[in-house]
Amino acid sequence: AKVRHFKWEVEYMYGAPDCQEHVVMGINGQFPGPTIRAKAGDTIVVDLTNKLHTEGVVIHWHGIRQLGTPWADGTASISQCAINPGETFEYRFKVDRPGTYFYHGHYGMQRSAGLYGSLIVDMADGEKEPFHYDAEFNLLLSDWWHKSVHEQEVGLSSNPFRWIGEPQSLLINGRGQYNCSLAAKFSNSSISQCKFEGNEKCAPQVLKVRPNKTYRLRIASTTALASLNLAIEGHKMVVVEADGNHVQPFAVNDLDIYSGESYSVLLKTDQNPYKNYWVSIGVRGRDPKTNQALTLLSYSATPASKLSTTQPPVTPRWDDYNHSKAFTKGIYALMGSPQPPKTYDRRIILLNTQNRLNGFVKWAINNVSLVLPSTPYLGSIKFGLNNAFDRKTPPDNYDSSYDIMKPAPNQNTTQGSGVYTITLNTTVDVILQNANALAKDVSEIHPWHLHGHDFWVLGYGEGKFKNGDEKTFNLKNPPLRNTAVIFPFGWTALRFVADNPGVWAFHCHIEPHLHMGMGVIFAQGAHRVGQIPKEALACGLTGNKQN
Numbered sequence: 001a002k003v004r005h006f007k008w009e010v011e012y013m014y015g016a017p018d019c020q021e022h023v024v025m026g027i028n029g030q031f032p033g034p035t036i037r038a039k040a041g042d043t044i045v046v047d048l049t050n051k052l053h054t055e056g057v058v059i060h061w062h063g064i065r066q067l068g069t070p071w072a073d074g075t076a077s078i079s080q081c082a083i084n085p086g087e088t089f090e091y092r093f094k095v096d097r098p099g100t101y102f103y104h105g106h107y108g109m110q111r112s113a114g115l116y117g118s119l120i121v122d123m124a125d126g127e128k129e130p131f132h133y134d135a136e137f138n139l140l141l142s143d144w145w146h147k148s149v150h151e152q153e154v155g156l157s158s159n160p161f162r163w164i165g166e167p168q169s170l171l172i173n174g175r176g177q178y179n180c181s182l183a184a185k186f187s188n189s190s191i192s193q194c195k196f197e198g199n200e201k202c203a204p205q206v207l208k209v210r211p212n213k214t215y216r217l218r219i220a221s222t223t224a225l226a227s228l229n230l231a232i233e234g235h236k237m238v239v240v241e242a243d244g245n246h247v248q249p250f251a252v253n254d255l256d257i258y259s260g261e262s263y264s265v266l267l268k269t270d271q272n273p274y275k276n277y278w279v280s281i282g283v284r285g286r287d288p289k290t291n292q293a294l295t296l297l298s299y300s301a302t303p304a305s306k307l308s309t310t311q312p313p314v315t316p317r318w319d320d321y322n323h324s325k326a327f328t329k330g331i332y333a334l335m336g337s338p339q340p341p342k343t344y345d346r347r348i349i350l351l352n353t354q355n356r357l358n359g360f361v362k363w364a365i366n367n368v369s370l371v372l373p374s375t376p377y378l379g380s381i382k383f384g385l386n387n388a389f390d391r392k393t394p395p396d397n398y399d400s401s402y403d404i405m406k407p408a409p410n411q412n413t414t415q416g417s418g419v420y421t422i423t424l425n426t427t428v429d430v431i432l433q434n435a436n437a438l439a440k441d442v443s444e445i446h447p448w449h450l451h452g453h454d455f456w457v458l459g460y461g462e463g464k465f466k467n468g469d470e471k472t473f474n475l476k477n478p479p480l481r482n483t484a485v486i487f488p489f490g491w492t493a494l495r496f497v498a499d500n501p502g503v504w505a506f507h508c509h510i511e512p513h514l515h516m517g518m519g520v521i522f523a524q525g526a527h528r529v530g531q532i533p534k535e536a537l538a539c540g541l542t543g544n545k546q547n
């Protein structure tokens with residue numbers, strides 16, 4: 001195993017992700033940030049220097065469990081103090097498992113501002129994937145707004161509330177086209193045809209393939225908001241990996257991917273090589289106002305400049321939830337994967353609601369809208385600093401009379417920074433319960449992401465979770481993941497073993513929703529947390545602590 005060293009500087013810079021010039025967050029002058037490539041068992045060391053002039057920064061390594069290094073999880077106010085302008089923080093952690101991962105900002109809304117990149121971990125030397133492929137491509141998907149992230153944030157925190165709206169563009173590896181379309185003639189608007197020389201920053205990266213080969217596509221979504229669907233004209237895909245875990249291979253024509261998720265699919269180049277094919281990405285789960293992102297699958301027999309002459313795949317209707325459920329429920333762990341414990345020690349039911357707080361719009365969990373404290377939890381809990389956050393423990397359940405199908409009669413929420421304290425090495429079931437939002441007949445999709453662990457997704461159901469529903473749980477081959485979606489007016493059941501001492505965020509991966517309070521904090525085994533680097537403690541009530 002190797003130690004892989006990186007020196008990164010984060011800064012704002014000009015960019016034109018979708019051909020319109022705006023300010024983006026870059027790393028070493030690159031947007032998206034550099035791809036980290038490592039082998040399972042390697043240690044990654046990133047010396048991150050904050051070159052922003054007026055704000056802090058942190059980076060979260062999404063999908064890496066940080067076993068034994070909870071201070072390297074990169075969550076401001078949770079695992080560490082934000083890195084101040086001019087300062088450098090050393091992230092040092094092990095990538096213990098192969099898979100398709102990514103990294104992103106986890107302070108304020110810096111992910112929306114463009115602070116992200118790919119993290120790919122190959123099998124350790126001498127080990128083989130349980131599937132064959134000849135070559136691979138990496139597709140990091142994101143969404144992009146022309147309004148600055150500061151303006152977006154102020155809108156969300158204002159009364160009256162101003163929603164960020166739908167993204168202007170979808171990006172593939174940081175590239176999209178706002179002004180024009182590669183498939184203008186198939187569009188029902190008057191958008192013009194893109195003309196690229198080839199070296200423009202917003203020109204699509206064409207996937208160049210040879211016939212009769214198998215390609216692995218690594219697909220990850222770091223969108224701020226959008227749920228996506230990816231399809232490749234004329235080709236089926238076989239899903240083999242989800243969030244760094246092998247799954248029972250299954251073939252699909254298109255794939256739903258929510259923010260925080262990653263997949264690998266295998267693609268056979270078995271179609272007519274004298275033609276190119278569209279790769280299309282469209283919005284699901286919210287009434288879309290955003291054009292599809294497009295690139296090409298280009299066979300070696302056909303020039304890469306030759307566009308497909310046929311229509312790009314049509315994204316399934318945004319509200320065709322049966323399509324989404326069929327895909328999501330078809331994911332099973334590969335035979336031989338770790339199985340969940342058959343029973344649980346504690347069940348936490350988390351009701352997801354949209355609320356008001358003195359006229360501000362919030363999201364709340366069991367009627368608590370999360371506000372992050374100024375002293376990061378990891379340090380304050382380890383040192384027993386009782387004044388660093390709310391002592392009140394948030395509830396494990398909600399009022400059984402709550403009608404999840406209707407707007408609440410009382411839409412007000414409370415706010416808090418309380419923590420769920422979990423006994424180390426116990427098994428926790430979490431039931432995520434969706435509900436009606438503020439408006440009548442509206443319930444939105446939320447992809448929930450857990451830090452520090454994978455969980456088994458035991459099942460999904462419609463309406464309110466009730467006693468007896470656990471009989472439907474899949475305890476045989478549920479997929480292991482770090483992100484799982486809740487569908488409108490439904491529930492999702494997760495199980496995890498709290499075996500990683502630290503303080504871990506569990507939250508909706510839609511960035512404005514987290515910013516509006518949609519998350520909880522799980523703390524476990526604080527006495528077992530090793531020596532926290534002093535730079536991670538250098539703020540708030542831990543500013544003078546040594547350990």
Ligand SMILES: O=C1O[C@H]([C@@H](O)CO)C(O)=C1O
Binds near residue numbers: 163437444513
């Ligand atoms: O948090 C959100 O706010 C808006 C809407 O509910 C109010 O404008 C929206 O679509 C969200 O997801």
